Amino acid sequence: EGQLVESGGGLVQPGGSLRLSCAASGFTVRNNYMSWVRQAPGKGLEWVSVFYSDHNTYYGESVKGRFTISRDNSKNTLYLQMNSLRVEDTAMYYCARGPVLMGASDAFDIWGQGTMVTVS
Amino acid sequence: DIQMTQSPASLSASVGERVTITCRASQSIRSYLNWYQQKPGKSPKLLIYSASSLQSGVPSRFSGSGSGTDFTLTISSLQPEDFATYYCQQSYSAHALSFGGGTKVEIK
DSSP, rough: EEEEEOOEEEETTTTTEEEEEEEEHHHSSGSSSSSEEOOOOTOOOEEEEEEEEEEEEEEOTTTTTTEEEEEGGGGGGEEEEESSSSSGGGGEEEEOOEEEEEEEEOOEEOOOOOOEEOOO | OOOOEOOOOOOOOTTTEEEEEEESSSSTTTTEEEEEOOOTTTTEEEEETTTTEEEEOOOTEEEEETTEEEEEEEEEEEEEGGSSSSEEOOOOSTSSSOOOOOEEEEOO
């Protein structure tokens, strides 16, 4: 089974930028849809972005225009460029494989361990 | 965007009890509904996909049902390792995926 390892989190000031990475092993990101999901401290899961293809990416309303999802097939890695960061962007950021077609639905079947982003 | 509402937000139950968690979508999502389990300090784990299909390796005491707007996750006999937070998630809207607010299952 595959594995995802996130990195790049840290402490950043409001208005700053950060780029998160998600390295995949055991499968190729090129052949899969990939997403970012975040979780603020003590809160629930919030979908952030999905990469279907180079010209087919989508974002949650709270990050639209500020975050950019991308992929490097040669490195088998997914990225999340985060600009104009706000205090409310403080969260654990998870990379997930999916949506993956499963039965009559699409789900996130592999998750990374997460990387913490603190905006303060 | 499709809003997912879970109830209750939390519940207390004893080992061996039957537990039911509800998830309601703001519009019909057919069977595009998944359930995840998250334990403290861990990443989420897929339990059920397509409203009622058990992910490989998940114990059979977990089951899901529903379609359209109303869905249920049931744990037939709660075990100590089941104390966690459970989230529903819709994938009907491919451009705006969303999760429910979560249900925390605690020990009574």
